[in-house]
Structures are given as structure tokens and as C-alpha cells.
Amino acid sequence: MDILVWLENTFIANAIRTIPWLYPTFETGHYIGLSLLVGGIMLIDLRVLGFARALPLKSMIGLLPFVWIGFLINVFTGSMLFIYGATNFGPNRAFQVKMAFMVLAGLNALAFDLAVRRSGSSWVAADRPPNFVKGVATLSLIFWICVVTTGRWMAYL
Amino acid sequence: MGFLEWLQGTWLGVLVAESLWGYPIFETIHTLGMAMMIGSLGLINLRVLGYKPELRLLDTRQLLPLAWIGFTLNAISGTALFTSDAVYFWDKYTFRIKMILIILGGINAALLGQRVFREAAAGAPALPTAASTKWIAFLSLVFWFGAVIAGRLIAYTP
Numbered sequence: 001m002d003i004l005v006w007l008e009n010t011f012i013a014n015a016i017r018t019i020p021w022l023y024p025t026f027e028t029g030h031y032i033g034l035s036l037l038v039g040g041i042m043l044i045d046l047r048v049l050g051f052a053r054a055l056p057l058k059s060m061i062g063l064l065p066f067v068w069i070g071f072l073i074n075v076f077t078g079s080m081l082f083i084y085g086a087t088n089f090g091p092n093r094a095f096q097v098k099m100a101f102m103v104l105a106g107l108n109a110l111a112f113d114l115a116v117r118r119s120g121s122s123w124v125a126a127d128r129p130p131n132f133v134k135g136v137a138t139l140s141l142i143f144w145i146c147v148v149t150t151g152r153w154m155a156y157l
Numbered sequence: 158m159g160f161l162e163w164l165q166g167t168w169l170g171v172l173v174a175e176s177l178w179g180y181p182i183f184e185t186i187h188t189l190g191m192a193m194m195i196g197s198l199g200l201i202n203l204r205v206l207g208y209k210p211e212l213r214l215l216d217t218r219q220l221l222p223l224a225w226i227g228f229t230l231n232a233i234s235g236t237a238l239f240t241s242d243a244v245y246f247w248d249k250y251t252f253r254i255k256m257i258l259i260i261l262g263g264i265n266a267a268l269l270g271q272r273v274f275r276e277a278a279a280g281a282p283a284l285p286t287a288a289s290t291k292w293i294a295f296l297s298l299v300f301w302f303g304a305v306i307a308g309r310l311i312a313y314t315p
Binding site: 024027028031032034035036038039040042043046051052053054055056059062063145148149152153155156 | 177180181184185188189191192193194195196197199200209211212213216217219220223302305306309310313
């Protein structure tokens with residue numbers, strides 16, 4: 001695909017090719033980002049599902065900034081990694097499935113947001129998440145575990 | 158035959174090295190276990206450092222099972238990955254640094270658990286006042302994130 005070839009010839013891709021420590025830095029950054037993103041979302045989702053009950057639900061939901069920071073780090077580092085190897089990663093099945101799961105995770109988060117706007121969030125203070133919230137939390141866990149898994153498998157396909 | 162060569166020849170070493178799915182599966186488990194540990198231990202350490210003061214210190218103990226599950230998954234998956242290419246991994250200084258950081262992280266975690274949870278259980282005030290306890294929590298974060306970084310860099314070590 002032309003755009004993939006074009007990406008691999010950008011200034012960024014060339015910089016990564018010529019400066020040897022850039023790729024390891026971006027890859028390592030991607031893992032740090034994933035620790036924050038997936039580590040954080042695990043804590044929130046598991047808490048919604050009743051794990052570590054003594055910790056207030058509202059406080060745990062307050063960990064979302066870490067999730068966002070991890071996500072933004074990974075959008076950045078992921079873009080850098082992709083640009084460098086666009087013709088390899090673009091057609092990679094595992095990469096495509098990973099992106100699909102990310103879209104699903106995003107849609108899941110959106111559905112959650114819309115539902116909360118409709119029904120309100122009084123359940124947070126009461127620590128009684130309705131079933132749909134538990135469903136969203138479960139899907140969130142599944143989707144992000146799939147993102148990590150398919151991401152890892154990119155190297156093997 | 159050296160110990161490392163012997164490890165590589167075990168059923169586990171052979172399975173992971175020669176099967177199509179062995180390495181990717183154990184690597185994936187290793188990554189997920191890492192996320193569990195960073196999440197749970199990260200929050201406990203941050204709380205000791207003063208973040209999210211509304212969380213009762215003693216209550217953060219409930220996060221420990223997740224940290225233990227993550228650690229166990231990583232001990233098992235890490236062993237599986239290591240045995241598949243023991244000579245290669247042991248040769249890498251980044252791998253050895255990672256092992257040292259994990260040991261330091263473990264000692265630190267035990268120290269923190271003793272001080273923080275015992276203090277809090279004995280009715281200590283809301284925040285541990287000892288600066289040394291906060292240093293332990295801070296170093297904990299350094300050790301665990303350091304282990305993540307060192308682990309990632311193994312593949313790039315000549």
C-alpha cells in the first residue's frame with residue numbers, strides 16, 4: 001500500500017533507523033504505557049466487579065487519569081513504532097485484530113459514558129454498580145487483555 | 158553439562174523453544190502479570206507516598222492478592238521463557254540486572270508490608286510519618302519499573 005511505504009520514508013522513520021536507541025526507547029515506553037493503562041483499568045474494572053471491596057469505588061474510578069496517561073503514551077509510542085515498520089505492521093493480521101479490539105474497547109467506554117449520562121451515577125456513592133456497569137467492566141477487561149495478547153503476537157505472525 | 162544447558166534440555170525448555178505457541182503464550186502471560194503487579198503495587202506505594210489520602214492505608218492490603226497473582230504468573234511464565242534459552246538469557250547483563258531489581262523489589266515489598274501494614278494495624282496515624290518508609294515506597298516504584306525496562310531491553314543487549 002502506498003501510504004505504508006510513504007510512512008516508512010518519513011523523517012520520523014528515518015530517524016528511528018539511524019538513531020539506534022530510538023526504537024528500544026519507544027518500545028520500552030510502550031510497555032510503561034501499557035502498565036499504566038492495563039494495570040489501571042484492571043484495578044478499576046476488578047473493583048467494579050467487587051474485588052478489594054474496602055477501597056471506595058469513587059476513589060478507584062479516580063484512577064482513570066493514569067489510564068488516560070498510559071493510553072496517550074501508547075498512542076504516541078505506538079504511532080512511532082508503526083511509522084517505522086508500516087509495511088510490516090499494516091498487513092499484519094495480529095495488528096489488525098489488535099486495532100479492532102481497541103475500537104471495541106473505545107465503543108465499550110462510550111456506551112458506558114452514554115449510559116451514565118442517562119441513568120446518572122448515584123450508584124458510585126452507594127457502591128452498587130448496576131448490572132450494565134458490571135457488564136461494561138467485564139468487557140473492558142476482556143478487550144484490553146485481547147489488545148495485549150494480539151499485540152504480543154504481532155511478532156509471531 | 159552446565160546447569161543452564163541442562164535447563165534448556167528439560168521438557169519445559171524444549172516445549173517453549175520448539176513449539177509454535179509456547180513462547181508467545183508465556184510472553185503474553187508475562188506481560189499481563191506485569192500489568193497486574195504494577196497496578197496493584199503501584200497504587201499501594203503511591204498511597205504510602207500520600208496519593209489518594211481518602212484511601213485507608215490498611216485497606217490497600219486488599220490489593221495484595223492481585224499483586225501475588227501477578228507475581229506468581231510471572232514467576233511461572235518467566236521460568237518457562239528462561240528455560241527455553243537459558244544460556245542466552247543468563248549471558249545478558251540486562252537479564253541479570255532485572256533479576257537483581259526483582260529481588261530488591263521483593264525485599265522492599267516485605268519491608269514495606271511489615272512497616273506500613275503493621276503500623277497502620279497498630280493504630281498509627283493516617284499517614285506514615287517516617288521519611289524512611291516513604292523512601293522505601295519510592296524505591297519500590299523505581300525497582301519495579303526498572304525491572305520492566307530492563308526486561309524490555311534484554312532483546313537489545315549484544
